[in-house]
Amino acid sequence: MLKKIIRPSTELYLGSEILHPDLLLPFGRTLRVVLVVDETIRDLYGVDLAKRIGATLLSISSGEKGKTLKRAEELIDQLSRMGCGRDTLLIAMGGGVTTDLAAFAASIYLRGIPLILIPTTLLAIVDAAIGGKTGVDTLYGKNQIGTIYPPKAIFADLSLLKTLPEKERLNGLAEILKMGLIRDPLILEMDRNDPRLIERAIDGKIGVVEQDPTERSLRRILNFGHTIGHALEAVADYEIPHGEAVAIGSLAEAHLSMRLGYLPREEFERIEELYRPFSLRLPKNYSRKSLLSAMAHDKKNEKGKIRFVLIDRIGHPLPFDGAYCLPVDQTELEPTLEWMEK
């Protein structure tokens, strides 16, 4: 098992079969422990783990559609009814929806209670659980409400991935490839089943997050593929997997990088090749207008302008004076939108 510290305060444990009470319980020594899971994880691991660590088990609904403020409030009401104080340790176990939502609840309940994350999907292990972001969606877009609230610890137990459906694995792969595109090109050369791929993707994210935890500058590069990706999810009412949306988004934003003259054509074609194994399709209810109106709520926007992370070669995002993103007019965007619709 590997132990890493994400500065300033998160301990990350990475390995197989690491959910021992001996490892988990020191974080909750004098505390009451509440384990929050969705229905699937409850049956697969939750009931058993709660018993082993003496935790109270709470279930929430899964699915990105349930990642709302209302659900977070329901979870908080449950904590209140149980009389949970600030000495309660909340362990959120599940995919990104569960960890984002439960971590958000933990961050605002009594102005913050101790938190541990146990991501159970590849996507959550390499992305959602790393970096301290919490969030819920609103009518206006993804993670429009949230906090930055680093957990005490993250337990990334790779043995949990055994039960992961193949579709879910592809979901995580899209974020891993994105890390290759913006920071660590070697990732793109590695065998897709090499377990070191996961560690490498996590290290990439930690490296970025530690330099800019509150996303004022460099951290924005992690948003590559997400300006279009998040908007696609909103357009599809979250019925498209995050990974698929990010894959389409990454490819489209690479196209935009090329169209704006930053990325050489041969680099773009290499990227196109990378995504060929994915069967990428725009959501049924897609329209150019709905995509543009969803992008109007992107969190990187300034002065009402949509801003994009762009790359000038594989592994290299453009710094743009430390902003790491560039406002792009709708007219400049048109060729990429047309290309997407083909």
Added chain:
Amino acid sequence: MLKKIIRPSTELYLGSEILHPDLLLPFGRTLRVVLVVDETIRDLYGVDLAKRIGATLLSISSGEKGKTLKRAEELIDQLSRMGCGRDTLLIAMGGGVTTDLAAFAASIYLRGIPLILIPTTLLAIVDAAIGGKTGVDTLYGKNQIGTIYPPKAIFADLSLLKTLPEKERLNGLAEILKMGLIRDPLILEMDRNDPRLIERAIDGKIGVVEQDPTERSLRRILNFGHTIGHALEAVADYEIPHGEAVAIGSLAEAHLSMRLGYLPREEFERIEELYRPFSLRLPKNYSRKSLLSAMAHDKKNEKGKIRFVLIDRIGHPLPFDGAYCLPVDQTELEPTLEWMEK
């Protein structure tokens, strides 16, 4: 005008007639500015100030009963509909309800947007606006949901107090007296109309908050009078003024400090004397049972035990090994509850 820095990052301006565009606007130079007020403040100052600084004016309902997550969500939805990005400066102007609620919304919208507070009541100037706490109430108690999110700046404009009803002034006085009881006994000797009283109370709070911004230790002393005070507010469904609840709570917790053998009787009698000018009455729907059940949700509780800040002389809270509060059994509490009901 006095300018103070509340470390690490809040600038506090204290004085009269200080709401100049020249002072306010540097905080929103490249930003869109939204001014959030309640209906009363809108008519008194909001319309005019918004015009002078070129801000969009948003009104919310006032009253502690409206300090809910739902209201915060409504405010956030308005910001979304206006297309506000992270480059929006939110200025919250009003009493503690408005500043707590709007600051909470600012802290979670897009994971946090820039914030300025303009407290307009004595209570908000000496207490609610200082220290970075935001919060909304739930069914289970006061500020059960919130964040710690220091604003960029606080403008404490004493000329706004001219329009403050006398009842509101007493509301603030209860927090000022509390500061005297836990930290700065000279406050209790000063003339109640001496404007330096306000500065002294603010300085007291800043001194505590800077030592312990996230309330792990010393900051708990600010909660003196609030274990019972907050519970009284919940029992009264927020139809008792915060100041009156805190005055009753401070007196009762001084009584408890005496009953538990920490505070000498003559000190307690001096405190009783201090509060004589207030006409303190328990809320109509008060019952001992409802008070105890409200205190069960106090944020200082640990292991299900209610904890109290206690003093052993005027101006001196007991440190209790750095916890600055002590669990008190219900049986030990009974004599104080009986005394309160007399």
